[in-house]
Amino acid sequence: MTAQNSLRPRLLILCWLLLLTASLSGCTAFADRTAPQSTVFPLSDWGRSIQDLYSLVFLMSIPVFIGVEGFIVYAVVRFRRRASDELPNQVHGNTRLEVAWTVIPSIVLLIIAIPTISAIFYSDAPPASAQNVLKVTVIGHQWWWEFHYPDLGVSTANELHLPAGRTASFELKSADVIHSFWVPRMGGKVDVVPTRANHMWFTPDANAVGVYPGQCVEFCGIQHANMRLDLVVDTPSDFEAWTQRQKANAVQPTGGAEQQGAAAFMDATRGLCFSCHAIRGTEAKGTIGPDLTHVGSRRMIAAGILENTPANMQKWIQHSQDIKPGSKMGRPVGNGFQNLAVTDADAAAIAAYVFSLK
Amino acid sequence: MATIAAPAGQRSGLLARPIAPTGVWSWLTTVDHKRIGILYGTTAFVFLLIGGLEALLMRTQLAVPNGRLVGPEEFNSLFTMHGTTMIFLVVMPLSAAFFNYIVPLQIGARDVAFPRLNAFSYWVFLSGALLMHFSFIAQSVPNMGWFAYANLTEKTFSPTPAVDYWVVGLQVLGVGSLAAGFNFLVTILQLRAPGMSLMRMPLFTWTTFVTSILIVLAFPVITVALIELMFDRLFGTLFFNTSGLNGDPIVWQHLFWVFGHPEVYILILPAMGIVSEIIPVFSRKPLFGYPFMVYAVASIGFLSFTVWAHHMFTTGLGPIATAFFAASTMLIAVPTGIKIFNWASTLWGGSISLTTPMLCALGFVTMFTIGGITGVMHASPPVDTQHQDTYFVVAHFHYVLFGGSIFALFGGIYYWWPKITGRFLGESLGKLQFWLMFIGFNLTFGPMHFLGVDGMPRRIYTYPDGLGWNLWNIVATIGAYTIGVAIIVFITNVIRSMRNGEIAGADPWDGMTLEWTIPSPPPHYNFETIPTVHGRDPLWLQKHPQLDGHGPGGQAAPATAMQHAEQEGGHEHPHMPDPSYWPLFAALGLLVAGAGILMTASSTGYTMLVVTGVGLFILLVGIFGWSLEPVNG
Amino acid sequence: MQIVATAPPVHQPPPTHVAETTNGLNNRKVLMWTFLGSDCMFFGALIGTYLIYRGKWLGHPVPTDVFDIPYTSVSAFALLMSSLAMVLALAAIQRGDTRRLQIWLLVTAGLGLVFVGGQIYEFATFGHEGLNLAVNTGGTTFFVLTGFHGTHVSLGIAWLLSLWVLAKRGVITQERSLDVEIAGLYWHFVDIVWIIIFTVVYLIPI
Numbered sequence A: 001m002t003a004q005n006s007l008r009p010r011l012l013i014l015c016w017l018l019l020l021t022a023s024l025s026g027c028t029a030f031a032d033r034t035a036p037q038s039t040v041f042p043l044s045d046w047g048r049s050i051q052d053l054y055s056l057v058f059l060m061s062i063p064v065f066i067g068v069e070g071f072i073v074y075a076v077v078r079f080r081r082r083a084s085d086e087l088p089n090q091v092h093g094n095t096r097l098e099v100a101w102t103v104i105p106s107i108v109l110l111i112i113a114i115p116t117i118s119a120i121f122y123s124d125a126p127p128a129s130a131q132n133v134l135k136v137t138v139i140g141h142q143w144w145w146e147f148h149y150p151d152l153g154v155s156t157a158n159e160l161h162l163p164a165g166r167t168a169s170f171e172l173k174s175a176d177v178i179h180s181f182w183v184p185r186m187g188g189k190v191d192v193v194p195t196r197a198n199h200m201w202f203t204p205d206a207n208a209v210g211v212y213p214g215q216c217v218e219f220c221g222i223q224h225a226n227m228r229l230d231l232v233v234d235t236p237s238d239f240e241a242w243t244q245r246q247k248a249n250a251v252q253p254t255g256g257a258e259q260q261g262a263a264a265f266m267d268a269t270r271g272l273c274f275s276c277h278a279i280r281g282t283e284a285k286g287t288i289g290p291d292l293t294h295v296g297s298r299r300m301i302a303a304g305i306l307e308n309t310p311a312n313m314q315k316w317i318q319h320s321q322d323i324k325p326g327s328k329m330g331r332p333v334g335n336g337f338q339n340l341a342v343t344d345a346d347a348a349a350i351a352a353y354v355f356s357l358k
Numbered sequence B: 001m002a003t004i005a006a007p008a009g010q011r012s013g014l015l016a017r018p019i020a021p022t023g024v025w026s027w028l029t030t031v032d033h034k035r036i037g038i039l040y041g042t043t044a045f046v047f048l049l050i051g052g053l054e055a056l057l058m059r060t061q062l063a064v065p066n067g068r069l070v071g072p073e074e075f076n077s078l079f080t081m082h083g084t085t086m087i088f089l090v091v092m093p094l095s096a097a098f099f100n101y102i103v104p105l106q107i108g109a110r111d112v113a114f115p116r117l118n119a120f121s122y123w124v125f126l127s128g129a130l131l132m133h134f135s136f137i138a139q140s141v142p143n144m145g146w147f148a149y150a151n152l153t154e155k156t157f158s159p160t161p162a163v164d165y166w167v168v169g170l171q172v173l174g175v176g177s178l179a180a181g182f183n184f185l186v187t188i189l190q191l192r193a194p195g196m197s198l199m200r201m202p203l204f205t206w207t208t209f210v211t212s213i214l215i216v217l218a219f220p221v222i223t224v225a226l227i228e229l230m231f232d233r234l235f236g237t238l239f240f241n242t243s244g245l246n247g248d249p250i251v252w253q254h255l256f257w258v259f260g261h262p263e264v265y266i267l268i269l270p271a272m273g274i275v276s277e278i279i280p281v282f283s284r285k286p287l288f289g290y291p292f293m294v295y296a297v298a299s300i301g302f303l304s305f306t307v308w309a310h311h312m313f314t315t316g317l318g319p320i321a322t323a324f325f326a327a328s329t330m331l332i333a334v335p336t337g338i339k340i341f342n343w344a345s346t347l348w349g350g351s352i353s354l355t356t357p358m359l360c361a362l363g364f365v366t367m368f369t370i371g372g373i374t375g376v377m378h379a380s381p382p383v384d385t386q387h388q389d390t391y392f393v394v395a396h397f398h399y400v401l402f403g404g405s406i407f408a409l410f411g412g413i414y415y416w417w418p419k420i421t422g423r424f425l426g427e428s429l430g431k432l433q434f435w436l437m438f439i440g441f442n443l444t445f446g447p448m449h450f451l452g453v454d455g456m457p458r459r460i461y462t463y464p465d466g467l468g469w470n471l472w473n474i475v476a477t478i479g480a481y482t483i484g485v486a487i488i489v490f491i492t493n494v495i496r497s498m499r500n501g502e503i504a505g506a507d508p509w510d511g512m513t514l515e516w517t518i519p520s521p522p523p524h525y526n527f528e529t530i531p532t533v534h535g536r537d538p539l540w541l542q543k544h545p546q547l548d549g550h551g552p553g554g555q556a557a558p559a560t561a562m563q564h565a566e567q568e569g570g571h572e573h574p575h576m577p578d579p580s581y582w583p584l585f586a587a588l589g590l591l592v593a594g595a596g597i598l599m600t601a602s603s604t605g606y607t608m609l610v611v612t613g614v615g616l617f618i619l620l621v622g623i624f625g626w627s628l629e630p631v632n633g
Numbered sequence C: 001m002q003i004v005a006t007a008p009p010v011h012q013p014p015p016t017h018v019a020e021t022t023n024g025l026n027n028r029k030v031l032m033w034t035f036l037g038s039d040c041m042f043f044g045a046l047i048g049t050y051l052i053y054r055g056k057w058l059g060h061p062v063p064t065d066v067f068d069i070p071y072t073s074v075s076a077f078a079l080l081m082s083s084l085a086m087v088l089a090l091a092a093i094q095r096g097d098t099r100r101l102q103i104w105l106l107v108t109a110g111l112g113l114v115f116v117g118g119q120i121y122e123f124a125t126f127g128h129e130g131l132n133l134a135v136n137t138g139g140t141t142f143f144v145l146t147g148f149h150g151t152h153v154s155l156g157i158a159w160l161l162s163l164w165v166l167a168k169r170g171v172i173t174q175e176r177s178l179d180v181e182i183a184g185l186y187w188h189f190v191d192i193v194w195i196i197i198f199t200v201v202y203l204i205p206i
């Protein structure tokens, strides 16, 4: 309310303009190309059609952003109060302006809406041109992922393999609560809802061979944060080899430790593992935890939070509740779980056995 | 109640009405809209500190990868209570504080239409808040997120009573909100001063009006959702049970968001109203395009019921429904844009004084625009499938909720504080607070856009190293602490103002509306004589008579029913309503009833439902005592 | 800075005119209308839930297995007639006829009781036939929807009976016919809701 010196407004406008440019350039330049879960460097057809749409929306919002913010900052600086009894011209409105700023945003929105709607219908089902679509069933469990390839007879967990350049079509189901299946580099997420099957599809780019992390993005309970997964995009021939290995039953334990471990695995008083896990070709037929037939071949264990090494495997067997508190691997106590009671020796042996299941 | 005179001596209540003018009892039994406003405001501020503390804990946990400050259970409770608190116990009651204090003054009324119902609303609100926070004592804190998606909330997956605290607390809060919604609808429809036609109401009153409509229409829907969930948990009904009996968890999402989306406009419309009061006053120009602002508020209110499924774009709605909700969501940007452009045009050619309230209002307009633009990005469903449940959404809603609602509400506090207390809040501390808050806010929530784009999901208590999220998380945490400092500056400012703040006169800001025509703080009865209004911005017209009859809305006032009443020599005796024990008493009944349900939920069998029965009985006695009380307001 | 405040001396009592309302309508009546608008959404949400599950029920019995439509039609008719009685009660007090008011209030409440009694009996029968809250989504949605409607009717009965007591004590006079009118608004609303529920739940075949 006091008279202003001339420095402050200028400083102010500088401040605001700096902020404006910072935030704008931030949006474009700070997007991190190296972030493994980046949403803006897609590697699939579906991902790219989202990205094209996002670019369009972003482009349209630049003039809105600069226009509105710039106008306000300019008006504030230009029309600062000069005299304490100044009474500016009492304008009440202008109908033509009102019409203009109803119509112009509507046009902007229309420009966004049309490609949006065509993208919605595009994403609904794989394009007719897609050949030899690979079917995958995804089942979300409280805090791990189960994958089936119904046409290949392969079942695995937490590590999804897809051949590059071939359209994959997913059927998404849940074993318990709502989860959401998401590999950001491949495109958007779709929820995994009990009582119904959802669908999504995408085609990993032919040159996208590599490993892409993803994770569950619908809050699903205590370990929602650690419900991760890896998508491994293989060359078609690697994928073929992987499929052949996964189809096979589990290898028989050969070494001494492995055989000891296998015994403990099947022993209700020592490991108890068989009650929750299945290993094809053995007595173990449990369905509560992931299929372990080829667990040794996976990069990570416990839904993407531990690197798959014998040491980590042993740690996981003995300390699952410390590593992943609340996880459903353990001894049920009250409403929760405790670490499994496995002796060090048994744990080491079991770890060796399980790790050998390549 | 106000208009029915009781023949003296014919009816006496169960309890004499309390009359102490000061002391604790006077606050417990008050029915004065101004005191109730202060109660709302103070309570909301305490919850802002609590919700903010929860946020700081979360930010500290997330500052670095593999944070170890809290475990997963605690973290899940933190964001659930943070979200629930901020929405239902901070922004809503803080808005209600202004509805209470300011709306009767702006329309030239002596009180709200139902003063005792008003007190009841506040006590019920407090009961609900307490019920929910009892969970901390019971160490079973709600932990399923503020929208509590079924079927995670079913007994199978959430066996502890944590969910029940949330359900019961929210249910009771809803009763309080509904009661307040009815009251303000009636007040604004019925108690306007002569000449205050709808199209002369100040915009804050307009937004209160539309917000009340939204409350009245949206809260019943969440009430039903909560009842269904509660019955599932208590009585084994099957609404959201997925164990093969055909219960459907998506039904919860529809019910929740049919409420939830109007709810977010319940949070923003009052803020827009406040800003529409502040900007004209500190530009010394009437609001640009007043009628369009009113239409925009009304159409936002209407559209808010047509867009709910934009929160469900990833649930597999099918392409047709998805396309419909995408289009309706985008549509809502049009009336919102109209508001932004009209505020900007009010500034244009004005005489702008950058006081703290004005800074907050400008903070609102500039930051809300950013949040609105990201909202439109979400409105494109394919794009939303990349953003949904990531920090990009967290950034969006903090830009609209903090950058929008909280900035505007602080603006409202600075603007009306002199009216409420008779003293100014310090301007230099105020500006310091604003800039700290503004910078801290952008530091906290700006980087969350990048985190979202880099694929960081929300509601994760920890994240591994190597995903490219480390930098922006630490920046956001620093920002959050900066906001914390700003809040401490505000508290200092309040204490300084109450001790020896500069005395403010009746009209410290050169205001335009009726609240500035009466002393600060206003007398018990607000207006000595009810003013007659001759146009929009009545005080402004009075100060600048040369404007009278020229601007729109400045025509001579039509005669109203009220003037007739006065001409006929109104047959009723005037007095302000006496305080009453009954609102508090009845609200206590709801508190006990809620506690009974919680006890039932944490025990086996239904014996504890007796407590609920007792509570409902207290409520019933309260209602009877209330309606038999000698009628004088 | 000019201050245009009309500040009264602090001790002066407020002036002697209490305003009537802007629109000339009664506050409590407007309150009831807003409440009814709100209650529409309440029943809308309940009926909506019912419709979502309708016909997708699993197992037996489902509601349509156990319905006795003639029986329910009779109690629905009783409720409809109660609205007529309510109209007569209001007309009576508007004429100042407190005796007829009392009679018609009792008739209204009585017909309401017939309805609620009928509903209790119906619930019990359904229960015997195996339909309950937890048997399938049919039972769940049926009982919760009709139960909440029944609760509304019961509250209405309590209200009518309170009015009846007041009328008997001579408190409700012609000038206070509004008290009856407001109760009537509520009663008619609850009635109309039943017509909708009855149609949607019982009459329209799946």
Ligand code: HEA
Residues within 6 Å of the ligand: A061, A064, A068, A104, A105, A106, A108, A109, B147, B264, B265, B267, B268, B310, B311, B329, B330, B332, B333, B334, B336, B337, B338, B340, B368, B369, B370, B371, B372, B373, B374, B375, B376, B378, B379, B380, B384, B387, B388, B389, B393, B396, B397, B400, B401, B404, B405
């Ligand atoms: C104050 C509260 C508030 C407000 C006002 C808004 C306003 C809007 N919101 Fe937001 N929203 C929330 C609070 C709010 N939101 C919350 C809390 C959530 C998350 C809930 C949760 O999951 O926990 C959410 C989530 C949310 C989603 C779901 C995201 C997801 O989970 O995937 C979507 C999707 O469409 C959305 C859209 C919008 C849109 C289009 C607006 C529009 O109203 C914005 C309109 C404004 C503008 C556009 C700016 C001004 C306009 C112009 C300058 C005109 C020109 C502009 C253009 C042409 C673009 N919001």
Ligand code: HEA
Residues within 6 Å of the ligand: B048, B049, B050, B051, B052, B053, B055, B056, B058, B059, B079, B080, B082, B083, B084, B086, B087, B090, B091, B144, B145, B146, B147, B394, B398, B401, B402, B405, B406, B444, B457, B458, B459, B460, B461, B480, B481, B483, B484, B485, B487, B488
């Ligand atoms: C109006 C609403 C509102 C407001 C104002 C805020 C304010 C803040 N919010 Fe919040 N937020 C939500 C509404 C809001 N939030 C909602 C709805 C969710 C979703 C919840 C869910 O997922 O279910 C959410 C979620 C949310 C998350 C995501 C959590 C997750 O998904 O894992 C984060 C993370 O950083 C966050 C941070 C913050 C911060 C740092 C503030 C800061 O601005 C807070 C500033 C306040 C302070 C810093 C208080 C200062 C107090 C002191 C310094 C004194 C303390 C001392 C005493 C008690 C005496 N919020």
Ligand code: CUA
Residues within 6 Å of the ligand: A140, A141, A142, A143, A178, A179, A180, A216, A217, A218, A219, A220, A221, A223, A224, A225, A227
């Ligand atoms: Cu599964 Cu989150």
Ligand SMILES: [Cu+2]
Residues within 6 Å of the ligand: B260, B261, B264, B307, B308, B310, B311
């Ligand atoms: Cu929304």
